[in-house]
Structures are given as C-alpha cells and as structure tokens.
Amino acid sequence: QKSVSGKVSDSKGEGVPGASISVKGTTAGTISDAEGNYKINVPNAGGTLVISSIGYKTVEITLGNQTTVDVTLEDDAASLDEVVVTGYSVDKRRESTGAISTVKTRDLTTVPSASVEQQLQGRVAGLTVVTTSQPGSGSQIRVRGFGAFGGNAPLMIVDGFPVGDVNYLNPEDIESTTVLKDASAASIYGARAANGVIVYTTKKGKKNAKKLNVTYDGVFGFTDPGQGQKMMNPQDQAEWTWTALRNSGAPLTHPQYGSGATPIIPDYLKVGNRSGVVGTIDIEAERAKYNITGPTIGDYYQVIKANKAGTDWYKELTQTGTIQRHSLGFEGGGDASRFFVGLSLQDQQGILASQRAKRIAMRVNTEFDLFKNVRIGENIQLTFLQILGRQGGNNGLQSSQDENDILGAFRSPTIIPVRDEFGGWAGTTALGFGQGSNPVANQQAGKLNKNYNALASGNFYIEVDPIKDLTLRSSIGGTFNNFYGWGYGRPIYETLENKSVVWSYNESGGFRLGWTFTNTATYKKKFGAHGIDLLVGQEALNTGFGKDMRADGRAPFSGDPNYITISTLDIRNPATSVKDNGITFNSYFGRAIYSFKDRYIITGVIRRDGSSRFGQNNRYGVFPAVSAAWRLSDESFMKGLAWVTDLKVRGGYGTMGNSNNVAPANQFNLYEQNVGTSGYDINGTNGGIVGGFRQSRIGNPNAKWETSITKNIGIDGSFLKGKLDVILDLWQKDTKDLLYTLPITQTVGSATAPSVNVGTMVNKGIDIQVITRGKFGAEVGYEFDVTGSFLDNKITQIGGGLTYLLDVNPGFRGVNPIRNQLGYSLSSFYGYQVVGLFQTQEEVNEALKPTATPGAAIPTQTGAGLGRFRYADLNGDGTITADDRTYLGSPVAKFTGGLNFRLTYKNFDLLAYFYTSIGNKIYNISKRFTDFYPLFAGSAISERVKDSWTPENRDTNIPRFEQNDGFSTGSQSSSFYVEDGSYLRFQNLSIGYNFPTTLANKMKLSRLRVHAAVNNLLTVTKYGGLDPQVAGAADTNFGVDLGNFPMTRQVTFGLNVGF
Template structure:
C-alpha cells in the first residue's frame, strides 16, 4: 500500500514537471549570451547560449528570474506557458542612483562633483570597531591609516594634507555635524557618501576644506516586521615581529661597543637569558561583534531599533576595549503632506589601557623575565635599569591602571511638510552630548634586583599617585530648509533649489586633578572614587579647560539640467563665527560652480551601441577650514607670567600676559579648489570608469608669528599650501550562468607643497626628534637632516672627504654629503631626506560568486613615501640592537651602510637618512568567504535569510621598513614617523547573519 502511494505521488510530480524554452534579447532585438535563468528560491538554473536561447525544467508554480549584468532583472511565473521570451532593458538605476549630499539628496547623474557612495553591506561583517577602518583602499582620494590598537580610530586624509592646523574631515551623522563616528555600530549604517570636490563641499562653508563623510543610519522599509541577528567572533595575531638580536648576539655586539668606547667590559655573570620580549608581551587576542535589530514599517509608520555589543582584546596582554551601542529611529506620516520623526544613537565605550611596545624593543634579551624564588619580575642590568624597566612591569603590574568610561548620546527630531505642490519645508533639531571620565593610578612596584640589599628594589618614587579627569562636550544644531523641485517645458528644464538657515553650537568643559601619597598614606586603587583630594597637598596639581563656539549660516544650492544632458550645480554659504567676533571678520562667504555634459544623451552618440553613459564635468569653489587648536584665535587670552612682591608685609601678586597678540584682520583659512574629469559606463554597464584631476590651494593659513627676542607671538593668516593630483577608479562586473565576478581598482596621486609660510626661511619644526619640517617650497612635514654617502673606511678616507665640522669623526662613522658644496660638512648641509606623503595610493578588489557562494578579496597599498625611524635613535640609554646591526662596520671594508658600535659618537645619532626607510607597501587587506542558504530551505524553518561567513583581515603585507607596520599616522605637521608603532595584526573571524 505504501509503495503504491509513493508511486502515485511520483507519477503526479512527474506529470507536473515540464520544459520551458525561450529567447532573451535586448531592446535592439539582439540576442543576449549568458543570461542567468534561475528558479526563484532555488539554485536550479541555466544560461542562454550563443543565440540567446535557453531550456529549463520547471513546474507551473515556479517563478523564473532572468538576470544579466547591466540589465534590469525580471521575474515571470511559469503557469501554463511553455515558451517564455523576454526582452531585458538597461538598468536605469545605474544612471538614476540617488546619493545623499549636504542638506538633501540628488540623482548622481545630475551632479557635477566627485561623490563616492558606499553601501552598508560593504562595511558590515568586518572585524572593525570603527566603520571607517573597513574603507581602507576602497575609495580613490581617501587615505586611511589604521591602527592595531584595540578600539583605536583610523586616521583619514582626503586628497592630502590641506593645512598645518589639521586634516580631519567633517562627519555628518543623520544631518548632525560631528568630529568622529566611533560611537556608531557598523551594522547600523545604511550608507556612506564621501564628498571630495568643491561642487559638493562648498555648501559646508568653514567645515568643508578637509572633505566630508556623510553617514546615514538604517531606517525601516515598508513591509513586514523583520528581526536581524549578526554575530561574529575570532582572534587577532601579531605575525610581523621586529627583527632584533638574541641573547648571544647582544653579548657579541655590546662587548664590541664597550671595547670601541674604551669602557670596562661588562660582567655577564647571571645574565645568560635569551629572552624574546616581544613574545612575552604579545598575546593572541579575542574579538567579537554582535548586533540585533528589529524593523517594521507600514504606509504611515516605520521604526528601527538596533542594539550592539563589541569587545576587543589588544595584542599586548591585559588590554581590552568594549562598546555597547543603541540606534533607534521612528518616522510617522501624519498626512500625505506632513511627516515627523526622530533618530537616536547612543554608546557606552570602555577604552583600553593601551601599552607601548617600546620597552620590549629596547630591553636587553640577556635579562630574565621573572624570579621564581621571590615571585617578582626581574630588574634589567645596570646599563639599562635607570632608564628602562622590565617590559612586564608596565604590561602586567600596571595593567588596567588607566581606566576610562565614555558616554555618547546623539540624535535629532524633525518635521517635514510639503506645500504648494513643488515645495518642501524641513526643520530639524539635533544634539550630541558626550561625557568622558578617566583615572590613572600609579601603584608601588617592587622587582627582584641582586644589586640592592635584600634583592628587592622599589621602582620610581615608591609612592602611589593618582590623576583623574572629567570632560563634557555638547553640540547643538538646528536646520531650517526649503526645497523647490519642478520641471518645465515638457521636462526640458529640471530644477531643484534649496535654501536654508542653520545654527551650530559647540562647548567643552574639562577638569583635571592629580596628587601623590603623603607620609604613611597610600592612595587606594578604587576607580569608582575621586582620590585627588587626599594625599600630600604639596604635590597637588589641577587644571581646567573650557570653551564654547557657535556659527550661524545662510545657505543656498541650485541643481539644474537642460534636457537631462546639460548640467549645472551652484551653491553658496555665508558663515558667521563667534571665534572672530572680536575682529569684525566673523562673516565669510563660500561658493561653488559646477558644470557637466552627458554626451551620451546627444543624438550623434546614439549609434555607439557599446557606450551606455559618458559625462564630462568640472567644478570650482571656495571652502573653509576652522580646524585650529585655539577656540578663540582672535581673542586676547591671558596666560600665567612672572609674579611680583609688593608692600609690607610682602604680598605676592600673580602676573599675567597675553598668550598671543590679537589680530584685527584674522579670519578662517580658505581653500580655492577645482577639478575636471569624466565618468563613463560601457558594454551594457559592465565597465565603469571615472577620472578627475584636482587642485586645491589653502590660503590664509593660520600660523603663529614668532615674537622678537622673547616677545609675545602673534597669529596671522600667513601661508599657502597646494595639493594636486589625479584620481582614477575602474570597475568591471559580469555574470556567466551561475558564475558572477567583479574587479575594481582605484589609484590616487598626491603632490603636496607649501607655497608660502609666515616669512622667508621660517620653519615649523615638529616631532620628538625634531625631524619633521614644514617650510615654503617643500611638502608639509618633510624629513630634514643629512644625506649619508656611506661609512668612513679609514683615516685616509676621512682626510680625502669634506671636513666634518659637526663632530670629530673616526673610521666607522657615517659619512655625510656636502650638499651645499662648501667643502665642509656643516648644519647648512641638512636638506630634505624624505617625504611622508605618498606619491600615490591604490586599491584593488576582486569578487566571485557561484550560486550561493561569495568570495571577496580586497587589496591596497601606497608608494613613494618615506618613514623616519626614531625608536632606536636615542643616546640616553643602552638599547637592544636591530638584527641589521650584526652587519656593522668593524674594520675597513666590513660595511658601508652600518656604522660602528659606539654610543659616544653622537654624529651617528644626528637626523640623517640612515634612519629613513621606504614606506611603500602592498597588503591583502581583507578576504571573506560567505554562503547564503537557499530560500526554499529557510522557509521550512521560518527564516528569511541565513548567511555564514569567514573573514581574514590583514592576511599579508609586503613592506620594506623594519617596524611592525608601514602605516604611520600623526599630526598635520609630523606624520610618517615610526616611534615604536603598535603592530597591525592579522584578524581571523567567523560570523553568522540571520533574518526572521
């Protein structure tokens, strides 16, 4: 009986199955080869042949999905049809893509500037606490420097370094101006727009010079209620350690050094260890990211709620960072013409107590780590312990002694009304509040040391210390915008005009206090209490910072096209700033003009069938920069000066003086920028290419004018910086049956030059070794020092070379070049020995799909920049040696690159290109393999979607420098310096993303 039922069921199923055939063509009736024909919700499918024909077995209930790169996808239910012919149309969304711009949105085809859109999917599922980290190498014109520290923010420079006063772009989160986005969960981001050109940036006035990154967080889309859970976990590992000598090699080199210095030999008795301090301080670190979101929407109401938790250990032991986030939004359509809503982002962050790697690089390997008899870490030998501690003292004994707790609440409420058919008015009120507090506790630390009585030594002062701070920052913004949209003359004239009024207020207050323990009173290590009020009152220190700043702005923008092919963009902004109200120059105007031509819309281009879109464009504008470290650059602020004693009895009266002289003509820096380029899509939109040439001149640089003979300095608009280069981006995507693939690449050239600065010969000198110079005629922050021609091999070599007046040299010392040709080596022979700005940066991405499998590979790199290594260039203590020092000069002909071992020869520690390294590198940035389960299977377990994935970040880096990483950030005037940078680890993660 059972067998008969099974037979009947099989016959019935077989009777319902049939073969459907057909031909797929384009709008010109040309057959399309390789069109994917798939039964919806399954992996069953086929592709069209050379004639555009296909054949597939289906049931009447099946739905066929026809997809082809560059064409709009179509879905058709089989029903009673046996022949289904389909004409696929070009995907107009490629040309009509809407992007978010300042104070609104627009179709990308109507814009004349350079705006890159990044979908949220491109940054999701990556092991990054800050979503910007995942963009590295993916956007032309955007240089991102990541740090391996747990929870650290990446450094972003858009089209070079524009000013001596900062490089950070403006972030706009759901309309609110901001200085970072570290409080956001990457899973809550819907999209990012990166604005780089004057046409799109001038609308931001004094905030637009360094570029703008607009972030739109997720909102619900109309449809059923969905719950999404995304979780990943994995570990981080340091793979590129610095190559240092081991114990026996250290003894060899140090003994030779002492001999060269004519010092007494060191007694190595008891110092027979072979310690790898890098292995001691590093660990494989755990990392996890988790997010759950609930969305729901109807025709009138929508809501989104996302909650996230992230935890990341550092690669130095005991470091840990965690973050809890919440993102909520609610929109309600009261009538067809009135809509209201709110958006909220909140975060609680616990920053890591990050440690330095310098101790592990400098400590001698002959020292043991620990003494088991006393249960204490061991002190270092006499030649180090006065300046350098056992690295595990900081890593272990002082672990988590710096604690911080940061809170962030950011959001807005808005109302939007449509009136008079073509008008929209929107009012939005935004606020961002941050509260940060922290403390650093210094404990009493004891170590094992055979050189002291009792073999136990107390480090430092032997007293506990504590320092604490509390900081609050508030940002309040209001926007009032009117937008007019209309088409005239049967669609020949298309216009979108926006006008608005906006205000912005920013204030910060901070209190600091510190104290050391008094006699017999140890300060407790309790992070929940403030202890700066106890201890030795004579050691008490305190400080405070408080400022506020506001701007009021008027803005307008016009986006117009004629017949959809002649484009014009114009914008204007007038900013009034409280920072310059004292001078009368509080108002500044900014504007931009842009034009474009969609040549592919012309009749004479219609016959070019392989060309889908071609647009040429150009724009010019003025931008502003207010990234100055002084809140009141024009105000006559006071600072402490000499005190005076008057009267009987003597009374001490404190003295004050101006911190800097007020300048009645002071104003914000202004950038004059322009670009010209084109965009094109060809071969049914498979291939996209765009390229632009850009040039930016930052004028009226706010620079400090030094006083004469110790007089008070002044601040003036005295300087100009130029950045110029080329940006190119190309992508290709195609699908052949079940296989799909994509390739994209970008390249950016950067040429930076300081054109003028204060006065002839004036330099801004920065860096811990004063190696970074900013001077007219050179790149910003270039490396300054002596060029090395080799190593003196003999006294005869010294006698036949230009005389070195800097120091007495001997064979084995570095030989400097006579740059100025004077015949002597003098300070005038110092010159540019390196440039931290790369000649070009690039990125490459590969994608491959097969049925439900997806593989993505991202690569990136840079070329033409130099690194200045400083961590081994000090003479205040004896350091461990780089392995390259095994090739040192120790006799005529032994080396022409590594000087002799002698710390008393200061000539070898002067800033020179001996410490310059090639900063070029290439990195496999990210590899991800994912599998999405079939919809037919998921329906049985009531899931909407399920994807599992594995991800490897920083898989391999090819580099030339000796440090952990060639990625080195810094300040606007001192960057690219390796002072013991934190390693960038390989990160392995596994994740699950499910929706129900």
C-alpha cells in the same frame, strides 16, 4: 504545478545570462541562458520568484496567474545610477556635477574595526587613511591631501548633522556613505568643507514593507600579534658590548659582564645591590631579604636571574587579540511609517593586555506621515563607549612616535627575565641595561585604568510639502557626551630611573553638549526638457559646551585598587576644572541645478558662514562654487559608438572654507592664573604659593577664514553595457590665507602668539575608480573594483619671510627629523645626506682638518671617524655645517590605491582586498635605540648591528658600533634613518557561503550566510620596522616610527541571518 518563462534583461534591454531564478520557499531554481531567457516550474497558486545576479539588485516578484514574467534588473554597484546622499539632499549620481564617491556598507563591515572610518582606507579614490592597530585608534583621514597646517580632518555628517567623531557608529547600521570631494559637491557645507565631507546615513526602514525584517550579523575573530624585531641573544649582546667598548678604546668593564678580554655572562643580574653575580646564591636566605614594596627606595631587595636563553620581549608583551561584533537589526514600516532599530555590541581586545575597545549601542530611527504632506521623524543613538589602554596622543595616532611599550619590547635586553626570582617584575634595576621600564609590567598595571563614555546623539525633524515638488525641512540635532575615567600609576621599582615608591591616581570627568538647528527648503521640478532643482537653507550650531574636572594625587596607604579613591590619597594635588563654551557657527546656503534633457547640467552653490572663532571684522566668509556636466553619450555623434553606454564630462570650480586650525580664543588678549606658570611663594613659606597673573595670549581680531579653491575635471563613463565603469577626476586645490601661529619675537615673552592668515599650499592629484564586472562562463561572476589616487602636496608660502615652520620641530633623543618647508610636503624629513661611511684613516684625517677647502672631495666634518657617517657637503664650502641639511623625503604617499576583487560561484562568494601605499618614506627613529650603543647603553641591540662596519666588513651602511654619540654618528638627523615606506598589503580574503533560499526557508529564515576571513594576510614592503603604516602627532608631524603598533594577522568568522 505550472511553468513560468520569461527573459531577464538589464536596464539597456540586454539579456542577462546566468541570473539565478528561484521560487521563494521551495527548492525550485534555475539559471537564465545566454540570452537571458529562463523557464521554471512553480506551484499553481501564488508563490514568489526571486531573481538575482551579481552586479544587479535582487528582485522579488509575486506570481499571480501569469505564465510569462520578464524582469528588468537594476544595476547594483558603485556605479552611475546610484543615489548619493549629500546631507541636505538626495541626488542621482547620473545628474551630479561634482566629485563624489560612495562606499558600500558591505565594504565597511568586511573587516571588523573599532571605528568605521578605518574601513574607508583604499575604498575611495582621493581619500587617504592612516591609522594604528590599537583598539579604538583614531585615524588620519584626509580627502584630497592636506589643505592646511592643521585641522585637516574632513567634516563628518551623520543623518544630516555634523559630528566630531564617528567611532560610536555601528557599521551594520549604516545605509550609505558618501564622500564629497570637490567644491562643487561640498560647497553646500561651505565654510567647513575645505577638507571634504563624509556623509553617513543610517538605515531607515521602508514604508509599506508589510513585514518586519529582522537581521542578525555576527563576527568573531582572533588577532595574532606576529613576530617582533630580531634582537640579539644574551651572548651576542655581551660580545657586541665588548665590541663597542673596544671600538671606543674604553676599558673592557661592565657592571654585568665583568672585566677582561671576554665578557662573562652572569648567573644573576641582581642580588640585592650586587650586579653581575657569577655563581650560586643561597636562594632561601635571599628570599628572606626580598622586598618589592618599600616603603622607601633603600628597602627594595630583588634577586634577578639571568635568562641565558633570552627573553622574547615582544612575545611576552603581546597576546592573541580577540574581536566580536553582534548586531541585530529590525526594519519595517506601515502605510504611514517606517522604522529601523539597531542593537549592537562590539568588543575588541588588542594584542596588548591593557588595550580594549567596547561599544554597546542602540539606534532607533523612525519616520511617520502625520498628514499626506507632513512627515516627522527622528534618528537617535544611545551609545556606551569604552576605549582602554590606548597609547599616544592624537587619539592614539601619536603612538608611533612615543617611547611606549612596543618600543619597550625592543629596548629590554633579552638577558633580563620578565619576573624576578620571587615573582616581582624584573628590569633595568639590574645595572648596565639602560633605563627602560618593564613593558609587561606596564601593560598589566594598565589594565586597572578605566573610562566610561555615554553618548546620546541624534536629531528630530519635520518635513512639509506645502505644494507639490516643494519640501520644507526643519531639524534639530545634538550630541550629549558624558565621560568619566580613572588611572593608576603603579609603583615602579624594577627600573633604573623611574623609581617611584608609591601609587599615584587620577580621576576625571565631564560632559559636552553640542547642537545643530537646520532649516531647508527644496524645490525640484521638470518642465519638459528643463529640470530645476533648488535648495536654500540656514543652519546654526554649537560644537559643544561643557565642563571637565580632574583630581589627582598619590601615596594611598594601600595599593588595593578597591581602596584607592581621591579621598584615600595621602597627598592630593589641587583639583582642576575647565569650562568650554564651545564654538558657534551660523550659516546660510543655497544651491541651484538646471538641467536640459539630462544632457547639459549646471550647478551653482553658495554659502555664507559666520563663526565665533573669528573677531567681528572677518567673522563671515562667502564660499561660492559652480560646476557643469555634459552627457556626451546622449549626443547624436556618439550614437555610433555602441560600446559607450554612458559618458559624462564634469567640471567644477569653487571655494570652500576652513576654520579648524585656529584657537577659539584667537581674537582675544588674555591673562591667566596658573599654579605652575604664574604662582610664587613670595612669603617664603615652603608650603604653598601666592597666585599671580601672566599674559597668556596675544589676540588677533583680524583672523579670517582659510579658503581653498578647487578645480576639478572628471568623467563618469560606463562602457560595454555596464561591464566597465570608469570614474576619473583631475583636481587641484589651492589653499590660501592659511592660518598659522606665526612665531613672534621672544622679546615678547611666552604668551601664545595668535594665528594669522599667511600661508598657501597646493594639493593636486588624480582620482581613478574603475569597476569591471561580468562572468567567466556561465556560473562564475566577478567584479573588480579598483581605486587609485595620486597626490602631490606642497607648501607654497609660510609668511613672515619664513622658509619653514619654526614651531614644529619634534625631537627624538636629540634627533630632529622633521621640517615643514617651502616647496615640499607637510612633515617632510630633513637632515644630513649620508654619502657613505668613512672607510680609511686617510679619509678621516682629511675630514678632521680644521680648515675647510671649498669643493674638497672629503669635506671637513666634526667627529669624523672610521666607520662613521660621511655627510654630503651640499653647498660645497668644504665643511659640513647646518647649511648642508636637506630634504630627505616625505611621509605623504604619492599613490594610494585599493583593489577589491569579488568572485561568485553558485552560493559561494570570495572577496579579496588589497591596499597599497607607494612613494612614502618612513623615518625609522627606533634604530637610534636599537642600532647604536650609547643611547642608554646596555639596552637591547638589534641583530642588524652584526652587519655594522668593521675593517673586515666595509660594504655596509650600518656604522661602526661604538660608544661615541657625536655629530658623525646617530645623534644627527640623517638619511640613515629614512626608509622607503611603500607597501602592498593583502588586507582581506574572505569566503562566504549563502545557504540556498530553500534551505534557509526550511529553517524559517529568509537568509543565512556564513563567512570566514583572514585580514592583513601579507604585507610586501622593504621597510625594516615592524609595520609600514605609520601615523603621527599631527599633519605637520607624522611618519616617524619609534613605537609603532603593527597591523597583524587576524582571522574572523561570521554569520548573517535574516529572520
């Protein structure tokens, strides 16, 4: 043995204390002292030193004969020396002039989710993510607000080519994730960059790696569905039903609870066609009559016993979810080649029985040097993807607004059991309980539905360096997506309304093929203090052409799923098909960067795009941007400030385009033939139609690109020798020429109006990222990474003299909560301001006066009554009219942020992650179902109602429980439904243990790590619904909670192995 000593320094030459130094393959190890010096015994011959420290990249040094080894560690963090991959180029953050954020792969893999994009939440300043907990849920990802009335999803680039969705990516395959936020960064993507760009790059392997590097990463976990909302037990519900009847002067009678002063809890809810049966029945005699298979409605015969103990429908509906992900990575390279192969499997079972997401993927990335200056390569992924039971449109995001099974759990009265006496489903077929279906039955039947998606995606490229510093690159990429699925509609016999006696069934399938052809040339050279970096390119693409087919029908002879096909249906609807030619783009772009001594940097970007979405007149748009940076810390006057390690000021101004929010056929006048909308049985046959043609679209050949103008000022600062990094951006994005389907007069008929460029919108905000790292004492390393974003979104012009978007007015059983209006954010809530409840008969009498007195203390109000809502008379005309409706809040968060906290101690590391959303409101429309009696009278009642207004309980904001569903109760959009949606979520706490290298090596492993985590540990919120993260149907229509899928607690265990 011999002794080796040396010093561990950072890039500034400062000693790094507490770095761990070990000899690979042995138990020998030590730690550097306060100055960074170390001393260690090593074997006489050979050996490898491994030096690591938190915040730095781990270094391995092969020992020869030397006895002194000084090591300089490179920073390893989202800090300023890192490399940023922008798709067409790879830049150093140090030299960049734009607003760019990166996300570590570690952060993407911490919490397992079906799509990697969900893990961006809180990780990037200026990027907001709203999603649902459904397996395979889509996400509303917005970079720097909402630029337009729709189509605000960022452009996603994988290995250089644009993709529609990244749910096929395995996070373990990803090497880098870069978010381009402002025009100076994103304008290289020009016309499609207005919503920001997220660039993913997958692992490539390393040339000369010599050794094949094999890794296994596995995670396994459980999701606990948690608790539902508190609903009344059977006795309470019966008594409150009586309260509602009494409060309305209605006779005290109910199909279940009998007639009389007190309600009677029946023993049986349904015995044949009798409801509310008290006493015993001859169960065997009833069994003989039992019939849940029809064949016609009159034949059904059920016996449903009252569940006097009360059914916890949420508990019955949900189950423990599971998730597992296994990834194998093979990385390596030779002198003239490198490769990465990733194999992965992910399987997520949701908390509802039918919900499941599965992904099996194989990725092969390779690159070969054909000659010294010619490289060819490919990135290909083959994926099997299956997302089952996802509820709600907009990739599942709309589920929060739907009357789905989650809401079903809160509509079903607790007295109804899940099953009837003989094993069939129980439900509202027992009279007096509203009309909802049995959510458990829905989920069980939903398990029959399947879909299969096979995707092949990737690109081939060639790179040539004809002369030094010049690289020509040509890439052709594509995505082929083949999809097939089928769904069953079960015979529903247990509900009051939805009775359908036969099975229905549908099948559909299709394919899309999209491609992208990109050619670029880059030239990068330093002339003394002058640096030049040039990029020019051309790109042509088709988003995807293909066809879909669908067939459906009903009434198969047997309900056996193995029997049912389209061919075995007795009644078949005509099959339908759709052809899609895709959308084409053709683009030319260039970028020039000039830098002087790395101190002054100026960047210019320009891109010209054409799209088939627009007519000839305005097909092309040109989008330039300029930006500059000044490295203050290199100036002599800053030299004295030792605590400033690096300080750069950036500024940028530029334009970007967007065409997402315009239909591909927008430029055309079109007619359509459609069975339902243009056919007619002109011959009076009662057996079919003659086809007809109606005008379906009015064209606008003059529509053009939406343009957003971005201004950005930022600093990148590194202080205290790299212990503190600060990235701060102030930005504003003004969008003009917003495409909007401006309604046209109804005298034109029902043809779709074209989009026209009319609106404007302003988004502004502040993005902050602060990273601090260091050590507590000698052995505990820490890192705080805080991101925060302030956002203000405002519609500034709609066009056509309109003050709000006429065509976005979603209704929820008569309540219309949303108005997108001038001066407010998208999807703002709108309605009457509740100032209180009517407390006295005098107040009521005053409000019922037919003639209005302007400025009256108690204005005239339709339907006024004791304990009902009193609305604010905002225009002071003495009467409550539609003009008194007002802005009630916005679902757009004013601030979102994440806090990532990492501690290391010896071989342990601890990670805690918090996410917060502040200043957003939620429209809790589910209360319309659970807190008011008349909406489907008899459905379950919330415990909250016990605090409703009575003459004895006046100090409450919950109105009197009564039959009336008038203007002054729950039927109008009012501030009663608007709740504060701010929350702080402890999203992840994980503990990992890295086995000592020596121990790992004994097991013939290079790395061995185990970890355990708890996700969604705790949510602090005042919100009264199930969960405060509420998505929606569209950017103009979200934040309404009707049946939101909650984020619930998850426990995971994981293993990482390097072979």
